[in-house]
Amino acid sequence: MEQPPAAEGAGTGPPPRSTGRRRLLALAAASLGAVHFPGAAGAAGAAHAAAPRCGLDVAGENALTGTADWRVTRTGAAGDIEGFAGRASVLAGEPVNLHVSTTAPRFTVSAFRMGWYGGARGRLVWRSSPLPGAVQPRTETDAATRMAHAAWQPSARLDTAAWPEGCYLLRLDTADGRAQRYVPLTIRSASTAGRLVIVNSVATWQAYNRWGGADLYKGTTGKKASRSLAVSFDRPYAGGQGSGQFLVYEAPLVALAERMGLPLAYATGADIARDPSLLCGAAAILSLGHDEYWSPEQRLHVARARDAGTNLAVFGANCCYRRIRYEPSSLGSDRIVVCYKDDYARDPGYRRGLPPTNDFRRSPAADAESKLLGVIYDGYPVDAPYVVTHPHHWLLAGTGARLGESIPHLVGVEYDRVNTRHPTPRPIEILSHSPVVRKGHRSHANTAYLTLPGGAGVFATGTMRWVEALDAGGPGAPHGLDARAHSFTRAVTENVLRAFAQGPAGASRPAADNVATHYPADPATTTPAP
Structure with a gap:
């Protein structure tokens, strides 16, 4: 629409630039995992992280006491604190790097799992001890595509072993209390068999993310000609207090589905694109409020599941409209969303014989949604x-x-x-x-x-x-x-x-x-x- 508003890598990032920076990262890593709360298991080792799960007990999870204060209430000034995860989704037990820039000397990270929880809508699963903060370079922009990204060092490495699968908002809080921001993260399901699959529309969130000056619609001039031709996950979200489009177009349905206690699984569109077997045996695929940008691989895997008997529910509009391609960044695979739209003939990938990154219904390769x-x-x-x-x-x-x-x-x-x-x-x-x-x-x-x-x-x-x-x-x-x-x-x-x-x-x-x-x-x- 034209409206104004292989597995992912481990996210280790480039090496620290100085001895002082190495010390900061070591302190950050050492402080993680220090605080636990009722309802969350203790830290687990690598062997436990590799153990398969049989699926979340949704009713049992939502019977746990929720946390009323998960919301961002103090946004502070621009640049006070913001961040992004080095991976859009991980399996429980897989580590994820958190890249944070803040003017505060110290900050904390709180992991809230989003659901029903008696109407609280979130539960505090984990919180860090205070971590050392630092201001990181603002923006780098690719000249060919006008893609903005943040070449930030990792500030902390999170251990997710005790985190139940689901949709998460990580909240960053400056230690002085003046500013907060979200970082979304999906703890994805290893299997979807027999379950309703909640799909986080992360490619669409990035398509409308104007952090760094441009998204797939407009750029620095406010005109279409200055828009990005590709957008990166290696940057914070400018909208939704850092949550992208999750709180508006997805969280209300997540809360309702969890309130009902139905068997649920969790994935992103990128996960479905990457893994041809992920939807095997799923009861249904749930596309939420705004799920516009799909890769051909995601569409193929959803179509195959549908044709094999998996139900499909679209709780929005404009679904599966734009055809995209995922490309890697220095942090891992599937970190860049490429979509040239009407300029598809300029796309180097298309020139190499890859599908055009235009609307699915348009030629060449027309395939109406x-x-x-x-x-x-x-x-x-x-x-x-x-x-x-x-x-x-x-x-x-x-x-x-x-x-x-x-x-x-x-x-x-x-x-x-x-x-x-x-x-x-x-x-x-x-x-x-x-x-x-x-x-x-x-x-x-x-x-x-x-x-x-x-x-x-x-x-x-x-x-x-x-x-x-x-x-x-x-x-x-x-x-x-x-x-x-x-x-x-x-x-x-x-x-x-x-x-x-x-x-x-x-x-x-x-x-x-x-x-x-x-x-x-x-x-x-x-x-x-x-």
Whole structure:
């Protein structure tokens, strides 16, 4: 969209530049692991780190006492403290380097696992002793791609052996209390068999990360011509107080899924791209609120799992729209996201014969996202009511929805629709048909449910505001979303998660195609059954 706002390496980084710097790093490493809390196991050795896990007890984990003060409440001045992890995800027990720059002489790191926890939404799993702080060089920029990155030395090496798998926010606090920032990290699952897979959309977070002056949309001039052609994980996140897009587009659904106590697994899009077997036997793949940037490998592995009977739920819009390529940095593989978009012919990788890094639906190598999802991105910006057209469908059970009911502001800022002018698997069932006007163009947004010959069900909300609406209804709710938006999206989401956790939903709940009811003039362009 155009909206303003091999395994990864161990992250050891380049060697320290001076004896003093070596001493700082040694002190930092020595101080880690010094403080533990109830509910977290003690430090474990390398043998334990290599032991396989059978899967997280989600209900048991969320029965532990939460921590109310996980939020960033003091941002301080720019540069007071910020950081990034040397890996976007690790298995529990794998080390991860933390790269921090701060004007404070000392700082601490607190690891919060994000979930439900009786409404607290986070649990303190570990906290460091005070670590020595230092100001690190601000930015380096690649001349060819305008990619900004922080060539920072590691400030600490974290031992994750006692950390349960899940979505984490590491909070950096200056010792004087004046500033805090987040660093996101996924403790990924070794296996997803029989589980709902929560996928953190880390490539999309980086696409919109303007730390260092540019993202994949705009650069230092504020114009498209100054945008980056590649973006790096080797830098902090400028948005979300350092959390990227996690708190807006992902955390509300993580909290709901964990509250339900369903079997969950955790991964990033990069993990799925890298490991062809990661989704083997998964009950469902959950794409959250804004999951725009995918590599061809991620798409291939998701499609194979879907065709083998793994359900797919898209709780957003604009999913799988941009085609990217991962490249390594000095810290490891998958640390650079390449996306030239309309300038794909300039991409050295494309010139070497790699797939173009443009939109999936565009030539060359056109492969519209509707083939995977059933729906296709139709545009932005819109702000429109969500209109229910199939209130008696099993996915809407418990919502109290009425035919034609209109839920204010639930459609936006981007939306998807069923459009059989693009390849569309059938049967597909439209559950909402919401009129929208985008830059003078009239269209519709659709929630849809698709079933496939392999047994999988595919659910797509058709609106980017779905996950945000899960927390709507209270004071300060975004976009004017109200309590009705909250109750409706929560009930539907629970129906999706419960049904998809039981295995291939299409086998027991086949879709009844009703496209002609809503789009009688559309040609019957379909994707043949595999």
